[in-house]
Amino acid sequence: MNMRNSTSENALSVRNLVVDYSDLRAVGNISFDAKAGSVTAVIGPNGAGKTTTMEVCSGVRTATSGTVSILGLDPQRDRLEMNSRIGVMLQDGGVYPSARVGEVLEHYCNLFGNRQRASDLILAVDLGSKRKATWRKLSGGEKQRLSLALALAAKPELIFLDEPTSGVDIVGRDLIRELVRNLANSGCTVILATHELDEAQRMADHVVMFNHGRLIADSSLQDLLGTNQTVTLRTTNEIDLTALAQHMNCHVEQNGTEIRLLRSSDASFIARLSTWFVENKFVLNDLNSGAPRLEDIYRELNSASERVDK
């Protein structure tokens, strides 16, 4: 993975990135790319290194070693040029508590100077009625929407979104998701760091999973879901899970009467599974082969990486 060439179609390219804090390695030698115009979800538990990686990519933090290229630019050396072409939505804060919504947006539009109009952005994030409100009077969701609008003031070719929907109610979430989808459709590369796996599954083309400052997955959402189909079934018999796992060559877990298998993309999987049950004269009920949830895959990959750590 480290040796992949970054091509011009990659809007973001991270190579062998290492970030150390005084006594802690926050990010340990990671590499990944994001294709231009795609939505890449960066997921992982708290403290996994997501925000640190985003900060290095957006030029706010310097890396200990490794290289990052954003739209072909170096976030440190070409910072001002890069900043004029990307949008960054940070986690929490970043606005003076006494500043008013309209003023702040106007100010950012002027800073970027690319003819984005504050009045259009205010309407886009549905804060038309809050134009005169100060930052400290806004609800959590309204703050997030203003943050997104500030990032959009860049008319970005690439946008970093760090937990864009955290603390946002359902209506606000739908609005933010729709805005992000429109951005991606218009060719903007989206890098989305999130805890919400459901959100990542709905929005992402590509998934990068972090744990303990390392990558545990870097794959298209389709591949990730396709190679990790889940099959659930119910049975009244005592099943030897190890034997089943060995026979099917996959991860198996039991939850009461329900058995769950993380299947490969092997077309004969279901047939082999039913045959095994018939041969062993076991009852087979509620056989269900569904699209897996990203959350299940995430749990599985995470626990696998924890096992490797031990």
Add this chain to the structure above:
Amino acid sequence: MARNGEQLLLLVGIPVLLLVFFSQVDILPTQGLSSIAFLVPGVLALAVMSSAMVSLGIATGFERSYGVLRRLGTTPLGTRRLVLAKITATCFIEIGQLFLITMVGLALGWRPNDSNWLLIVVTIALGTICFAGIGLTLAGRLRAEVNLAAQNGLYLVLLLLGGVILPNDELPRIAESFAQWLPSTALSELLRAGVNGQDLAMKSLVILGVWSITACTSAVNFFKWSG
């Protein structure tokens, strides 16, 4: 920054209070000048320090802790333009301070007969660059609370050792030989020369110039956007 009441106290309240108090309570040695003729330039120097260093420095420190700087750091603004914008904004506040102090001074009997206004304006501009540089260097490196204390502490030291309300030749020998190199001394001496139509003190001009260049360079180079 002028939206906050405490800033108004620092920018206007303290300078005007000192001017009124010490011009009425005549206890200061004033180097042969009338107390008001001695105080007006000193208080002008103080006003420059309060707006360019303390007020700007503290506000910038809080901008860091609120994450405002981190967010601005993701725009094409850049450190140089940020420092320039802050200095420009300070100049507007100082125009107000200059006007107010002049008015209060006039009301207290000050007569600017021989004042060299060009020297006054140039000195204030140079002083602003110098003290904004110092304030932003501190704000660029220290945590908001530490920065707040450091700015206020430095303000007090420069107020006492800068010939602002007390002439430096009244200080103990060691303090005086140290104080003569301070930017506050250079600023107040230049303003005193300007306000009272005395000869231009070249030494003070050089000292203030060197401080301005050093402070501004360090503000731009040591400035950090994130906490």
